[in-house]
Amino acid sequence: MATASVVVPAREEAARLERTLASLGRQSFDGRLEVIVVASGAATLRIAREHGVVDRVLTDDRRDGPGAARNRGAAVATGDVLLFTDADTIVPSTWVRRHWRHYATPAVVGVGGPLRPLADGLSHRVRFRLLSDWWYRISWSVGFVQQPGPNCSVRRSAFEAVDGFDESLPFLEDTDLSLRLREAGRVAYDPDCPVRTSVRRHEREGYLPLLLAYLVGYLEYALPGRSPTREHFS
Template sequence: MDSASVVVPAREEAAHLERTLDSLLGQVFDGELETIVVASGSATLAAAREHPVTDRVLVDERENGPGTARNRGVAAATGDLLLFTDADTVVPPKWVRRHRRHCATPSVVGVGGPLRPITDAVRHRLLFRLLSDWWYRVSWPVGFVQQPGCDCSARRSAFEAVGGFDESLPFLEDTDLSLRLRDEGLVVYDHTCPVETSARRQREEGYLPLFLAYFVGYLEYAIPGRSPTRAHFR
């Protein structure tokens, strides 16, 4: 698999996007790599268009959430391997290579990795380790796979077979995609492939309220005919 596309949704992220794109510019990858930014907000669009790593910028006219933006980016992408990260996230230099290495196993259709906070604050470091690494290590083996939207990838063939992200979900769209990808093959958790991402939501909302909101979302997702529709995540 020699071609890969990175899709970055960016809604009003001018202050953070350059740092994300800088990290993609430094990727150690021996195949064809393209970067597609799906953006809204004039300053964010300008930042995306001016950055040398960007191959294509799409205007996110619908502003219907990251799932819709990611689907639009995939529609314009050419890579056989699709990678997703966010505009407030920094990926390591071998991020694309580490995701691609799993594709050497034909049965693997998706990969997810852990999250680390960009901040050095000990509280965030510990809680991210617990909730965005060890939680995955426990839940993945029992079948509850949860590729985080800012550190995940999928084979194009599998992504298209399951219909991409469900645009009706205001959140948990990444978990939903992960669970549907399982119908096509193996979804792997690679604990050696972390990314650093913003802890602003955790700072603003608090870890406990976020945990409870996601817990309720998981329950709603698991009940037939229900979906996580809390306005908090719209």
């Protein structure tokens, strides 16, 4: 039987994790679905351990960031395909199935999809559509693939071949993984496979400052001496 593994990093996410796990429990995937939570904080750990959909809980003692947490979860996963989402994200019931179907094509090594806001409001919807969907469609078309952390998957063999997420990167670790995966095969974008995620960071930092931070991050990533994989931007 086909097995897919979902890894959810959850650092002090007691207020949000339940919704994420509930959405994973509604998946229409025909194979076996394994859910692994890498958590920190007593309340978050308790929710993960008590939820029926969770197969394994790892304690994130190091708190080295989402990339390291995802790597820890992937290291114990048994699935042929590894899916990643965040503890402040709700996935649709078709999420695993839509990701999985892309891997029927042997050349596909990774899949990404758009993000939608959990919050109401036209401004959130428009900005997410521009920055977390249309930007991906444009960048993907020129080879700058960027699987977003809350909505991505990888073929396990390819993930292991590129050594997973680069834990030395505090920022853009999902983009870095995507670009390294591209050298191993095709990274697909599925515009019809969105997930809904929190806008708390956008509200806290503001859309424009956050956009500028990403632009600076892309530039720093590409500068000589700043990233071991900067050649992907040339």
